[in-house]
Amino acid sequence: LCQNLLKDKKFLVMMGDDLYIRKDIEKCLTRDLALLAQKIDTPERFGVLKIEDGVLKEIIESPKLGADSLVNCGLYVLDKRIFDYSLASIGKGEFGLPQTMVKMTKDHPIKIEKASFWLPVNTLQDLKKANKYLKKLYK
Secondary structure, three states, X not given: OOHHHOOOOEEEEEOOOOEEOHHHHHHHHOOOOEEEEEEEOOHHHOEEEEEEOOEEEEEEEOOXXXXXXXXXXXXXXXXXXXXXXXXXXXXXXXXXXXXXXXXXXXXXXXXXXXXXXXXXXXXXXXXXHHHHHHHHHOO
């Protein structure tokens, strides 16, 4: 929907309800195409990344995998080439940007950058953690 509003070739996509730090965002912006990722112990709530030579190869949503998996943090550096790919269906009339990016990476490598901090906010418990973190940060 935003394609016609984009002035520059490169742009940033971030999940509006997650917390990131500036250093990680700036690190991603040094790349033409990038995805921010972090290792976590409970990957079943997220998209687990398959990477090869530091480049995205596949994303497995909500897997039943073991701990210590590298997951998608929902922060992407993309450019207008993403619009050359049809949106990937994830079922029930929904489409997935990460899955569309997997299509793109076959022609244009998307580098994986590791997050030094990421706080996803998907549950009430996550929201409480985020609130506590932000209160501490802005005292």
